[in-house]
Amino acid sequence: MSVAPAISGRRASVSLRHRRSARRLSKGQLTDLRKAVTKTQRIGDDRGYQYWAGVHGLPNPQSCRHGDELFLPWHRAYLYFFEKALQDQVAGVTLPWWDWRDHSEALPAAYARARTAEGKANPLYSSPIQPSGRRQPNERRTWREPGDVDWLPSANQVTQVRANRDYFTFQNQLESLHNGVHGYAGGTMGAVATSAYDPIFWAHHCMIDRIWYLWQLDHPGARLPARYLDLALPPFPMTVRDTLDVTALGYDYAAATAAVPGTGNG
């Protein structure tokens, strides 16, 4: 057994970017996110939205890892590279998280409405699907079919899952909650092959990644086997070990931050 890399290094804390709740984005943050998504949708090569959505599902190979021990690190790497693609278009933009524990407004307003407040098409509401990413030839855009709201995890369920001390049991039970959210959203989100084309996919997985981060804070002494830490996460040039410290990846999930100048002598 080997000790997982600490997440308390807080490297480059001044320049860390914060991923925020999709329900609490400022107008400027939401505008930047929409602008970044729109710009990546216009790029037809491997910097574009369609390319990144296709890495998860169709076209083959469907590289995502589900139902196995790489579920959390693979998706952390995936979010990291997609967020970098967004930041290449709009500097500083970050992925927000969808807090599905709040069942009163199941889908965040930023994603739930077809039009923005300014009357423009909302790029977070739906996305085109490239021909090679479609299950049927006529599935040109993403669609949702929300089902039973009980499929969305409750705060209590998340607390219970976070209480697991064993990483692999935690991951297994968190993946099951994650599966329910895909099923709740339905439509394009309800199948592995197409789910990442729906813009809500990224906010859903950001929530999963956030819960993993919170679990890491809860269990700083968690130990992971060395053979696990060295597993690769194709197609990303990363191993499991590379994903464990989010501050090394340049982001954090702190709900609020406040800073004051230091002594000036440092």
Added chain:
Amino acid sequence: MVDRYRSKALELPDPEHKIDRVDLAFYGVDHSSATYEARIFIGAPRSLKRDAGPDHPAYAGSFYVFGHDRCYGEEGHCKVPEKRDPFDLRLPHHLEPTTEIVTVTAAIERLLADGKRKAVVDVIARDSEGKASRALDFTQLRLLTYR
């Protein structure tokens, strides 16, 4: 594949010993078809209705499967190899069956308090609209008690 399952009676943990935690582990769970919820009931009567939910006294929890839907490759693409070469360093096949672990401590404690020593497990699979889902398939169920 089935839309519901009823186990043989499982022996419950010895009530003389304090329990920290009890998990139900489903091994060899297939995820090659639809997305579904598996609702788990422990100690329910044979007359358990298929729309029973979390308010049923025997409800113990749920797990959710994110289905692969269907095969989008050519023939053989979604066939899980039966044997694996020990020198095969590739990642597992994408449809390698998975394990689902559901913590059922409270449900088991209730049964023990009622004096039960054995109980059957019922699993009902449903889609997100509440319809029966014939996607449930697993190879083994095990009750794991931790003290």
